[in-house]
Amino acid sequence: MAPQQTTGGVSRRQPPPARRRKQVPLAEWFRDGPLAAFFAVPLGYLAYENVRLHADVGGVLAERATWAPLGRSLLLAGAVTAAAMVLGTALAWVTVRLDVPGRRIWSVLAPLPLVFPSFVGATALIGLLARGGLAERILSPLGVGELPRLSGFWAAWLVLTLFTYPYVYLPTRARLRHLDPAYEEAARVLGRRPASVFATVTLPATLPAVSAGGMLVFLYTLSDFGAVDLLRYETLTRSVYANRLFDRATSVSHGLLLGVVALGVVAAERLLARRRQDRFPSTSDRHPSVVALGRWRWPVAASVAGFLLVALAAPLATLGYWAGRGIANPDRRTGVAALDGAGLAESAISTVAVSALAAVVTVLVMLPLSWLLVHRPAPTTHATNLVVTAGFALPGVVVALALVFWALQVPFAERVYQTLPLLLAGYVLLFGAQAAGAGRVAVGAVPRRLSETAQMLGARRWRRLRTVELPLMAPGLLAAGGLVFLSVMKELPLTLLLRPTGLPMLSADIWNSTESLYLAQAGVESLVLVVAAGLLTWRLVLRRSELA
């Protein structure tokens, strides 16, 4: 505050407590710096490699070979995001606000496609439509001849939309459920028809949740490798992976480009979110008002069912078909010889153990950042959060290559190469953003007055944390852990490149089985992965947000 604004008498009596804040950013640098430095490892690697390999960044940028995959990446990410936003919002709205028959069942099934890793989903849908596949078996008696082959842009768009829309569905649904019905009721009373209420009140109120979910979908698509590789759509991630051995300069320059785009997207979303403040206080215990559909009840239910048939039942059926066929006809070619129950169990157990460990480590590493973001945010904290969030958009390939590179470059660090700690570090880098976001919700669930009340009753820092803050944060932290857990189980490239030799992980096993065309084995392994991920995610994430 400028001194001349106060009256003379007052300013003389009281020295203004000016600028003390801005003098000590050093402490904040030390506080927020280490985490930011850790999360800057992949981008640092890319920058360093570009310089070391004398990659002509300007020249690369000017090439058509760069523009084309970049354009395809952005086009795909944009199209998938738009479709996922529409689909996720529509499904959330239908299951929360319409009296569709079987509402409860649909709302439980709708988020489940999230448990499919995109490469498993892509494999299953390709297999479904392939020559001699399940779809042909079912449809040929009905006289349907040629089926479309899944490949290229539209295939990638379809597959990624089907398996990412839950990122929009979940937050939007939560938002719709807790939105105070008073706003909509006021609009109705003022003479608006339901459609108009939706457009003028419901949609603006849910937009923050929709756009937050949309950003996740965008970043996921940008960094996805499995689905685009299988569906032969040449994006930046595919180029980074394909060129990593023989044309490192192209690989790292494309990787850097991907990182910069991701940072830009995150920063843009921040700016937009800051400008568009959330003006709807969303805490309400009242039940949302349900719209009666009348004669549209069954058609709406049928379309929801039809959609879930494609997104959920079709891939599951294909995987089950492969697995069943393999078990019924033991045959070397279908890979059933390799199908041993003990190996599969070992794989499943080690996957669950590693995922759980990664979830715990990630949540613990990110909790301080979440706490600082809620209670003591400084410019450095926001910058750190930006770097962390961009980590979500980096493909696992890039993060894995960065960690391998540092492990082999830095003296004494080679001992961690292909060890569990390095694998865990990779997971933290990739999924720290998810844990930080969910962790903020958890930290925000502890009202300050409760900490203060505990303090007034004589509880010191540690006791307050143990008896009040952690118990109140527990549901949120569990949800954060569940998200990371699910992501780790689904992650393919990082797991392929960083897992210690001899550590079986389901996602890597599935990939290897698919590559070798051991479809029966891939089917069984995928089913185990999807069911395990589904059950555990159900317990940790969905049950809390859905059925509360």
Added chain:
Amino acid sequence: MPNSLGVIAGASRRWAVPRRSGAAGSDRQPRNGRHDDGQLGEFRDLQVAAVRKSFAGTEALRDADLAVESGRTVALLGPSGCGKTTLMRIVAGLEVADAGEVRLGGRLLAGENRHVAPEYRRIGLLGQERSLFPHLSVGANVAYGLTRAPDSARRVTEVLDLVDLAGFEDRMPDTLSGGQQQRVALARALAPGPRVLLLDEPFQGLDSNLRLDLQREVRALLKSLGATAVIVTHDQDEAFVMGDEVAVMAGGRICQRGTPDEVYARPLTPWVASFVGDVNFLSGIGRGAGVITVLGTVAVHGDCIGEVSVLVRPSHLRLETASGNGATAGTVEELRQLGHATECKVRLGDALLLARSSRMPPLQVGDEVGVSYDGPPTMAYGAAAMAELARNGTRRRNGSAADHRGR
């Protein structure tokens, strides 16, 4: 406002406090941060001196002073934003003052280079919001501050009994009503044996009947415990019911302190007068102990000479259907039935006066009435004080115009 005698009598029946043998615990020397003997009677006197606090350049407190003798309750009354909650948070240790001192029983809690953390102050705080730990049972909530007490279970039973919630130990907070939750919070604040109890708008958000009940019950409980307490409120009725004394706060400092009667009958400034009740200001000419007004000579406290404004409470105006007997003639402009009383706005020349009485004669709008002053000696304010009131604005109460100036 409820009858103050009835308040105490009714409440002590419900919340009888058992006399315990060790009530002399207050004589013992307390040890820092220890809940040594578990008595509820360890209250001390509180002194706050010249406390200042600014937030981002805005002064919230300017040299606020507040002294509360041991065993007394002071109601801190002020409009929202006057700094009363900030003052409480500084006493509690939840905020750090820019300057000034806080002492409790002579011990310096906050001052030059000293800030005792809240958890070591032994101050009980009852906040305005729901502050029960939602994940702990009622019993665990109350026991939260009793870690070092040897017999905490017995103590929990005892304080829950005190607030009339015996047997509620195993209930969870979300199964209780708002009033019950505040009682549990009070029990929890009392359990560790605080030396002073701070109540920050504790009855806000409760419906008005419940609020009145709780006010008188808490008041009786504080008295029977001999508690030193500060209750923050913006509601003057609540302040008058709860406080042995009332401290009126405005603009970051205490501007008047006294018994409820004093503050109501002899407000030091026109602003305080209008804040603690409805007012009329009649202009007149001071003649020593009396002021000549349109209603005749009105007796005032102190001497005043020249042009002044006289405070006339609406209940001190008497209306009669027949003029005469020295009453001034006026016209009824507006009537409002409150149930327990009738409010009437009377036009006297270009002055519009508000009168309120439970024994108003039957009147119609447009009737001629005789108006006279029928009250104790009142206050007269000079032009400077009135100008300040005009600057700060008057407080409007119950939706009725509070400022009725006359000449």
